[in-house]
Amino acid sequence: ETGYFTYDPGFTSTAACDSAITYIDGDEGVLLHRGYAIADLAENCDFLEVCHLLLNGELPNPQQKSDFERTITYHTMVHEQLAKFYSGFRRDAHPMAIMCGVVGALSAFYHDSTDIFDPVQRKIAAHRLIAKMPTMAAMAHKYTVGEPFMYPRNDLTYAENFLYMTFGTPCEEWTVDPVLSEAMDKIFILHADHEQNASTSTVRLAGSSHANPFACIASGIAALWGPAHGGANEAVLKMLEEISSVDRIPEFVRRAKDKNDSFRLMGFGHRVYKNYDPRAKIMRETCYQVLDRLGIQDEPHLAIAMELERIALSDEYFIEKKLYPNVDFYSGIILKAMGFPTSMFTVLFALARTVGWISQWKEMIEDPAQKIGRPRQLFTGNPARPFVPLDKR
């Protein structure tokens, strides 16, 4: 017991930390945020309502909702000098590399919200991060495609603004597509928080040293990038493209079962869910709605994904190992159909997960019993031994 992690040789159990934000029952496929089921939130709320819930513990009443929306809206612009930061990257930089750098540098631009012991500064930092992530994410995309940055607009909702800054240009009017904005908003909700996953645990560990909140969120972005975690949505699309046709699925399912083959079915399996990820079901329905709205028939990736899901869920290996589609399995198909390059998929995950990271960080910092995280190890190296001088080695 180190007061933070309960020692576990395989490090396979979750770290021991208290939290009241998100509850997961992996066997039943249940996900609750502050007691509300993810399906109810995805169906009835917008993303900023869920942000208010995660951050403050309650869904907002109409006045609180309007106040929170105004606060976030008026934090969406970024420091003008920050725009110059982007020009230090190559144009072909991965947008996640840009986000790691830019978010990590935010404390250099917003000194007045880095004192973690000041509740007002903590609140401003949380609002700035939630508000500016869409702007910075859209800027990362614009920078890599060589288009001008778009300033946020205060007349748009959170999801509309992000789509506008990503796909709008100064050359023509941009019109809101309510179906796509609603789908974007729902995708953000589905990614908002997920208990003590790898990136959230990274944010907590970084925060336990009392690093500034911007640096802690940047550490979460770095951890999320891995294809075993948030990078899986990009990896799913690459996998579906590699499979390339329904009749090649059995070959890949066989490879996924072969312990000597490093290939894994991306978008399948989960450390906690041993049942269907409740987010994946909603994501699949959203996928159908977006493809229908865009008039896309017979989307090739979707056909392969659905057949892959059907085959995998009837295969004894996947049944025995309790491997089901997770949140990343369908999200990439939607995002690609909406026009996002695959390199932006994990950036969107990080954008949405920022509220979860900062809510968990706030919960930890405000816990009077909070101590610095200090995981221990099972030492497997040499016991103490006498020194051997160079001429004797």
Ligand code: SDX
């Ligand atoms: C996310 O933690 C979170 O909450 C994360 C997340 C969030 O919202 O923050 O939900 C987001 O990261 C979702 C996961 C995205 N990653 C992927 O889709 C990548 C593909 N999935 C695998 O890499 C894997 O399932 C992990 C990394 C997600 C989990 O790996 P584990 O911890 O090894 O899974 P497990 O212990 O349940 O595995 C049981 C068995 C193992 O075999 P054995 O050692 O028992 O012989 O199933 C095997 C695994 O090797 N297995 C797979 C597999 N996933 C697990 N075999 C083939 N294909 C797979 N996808």
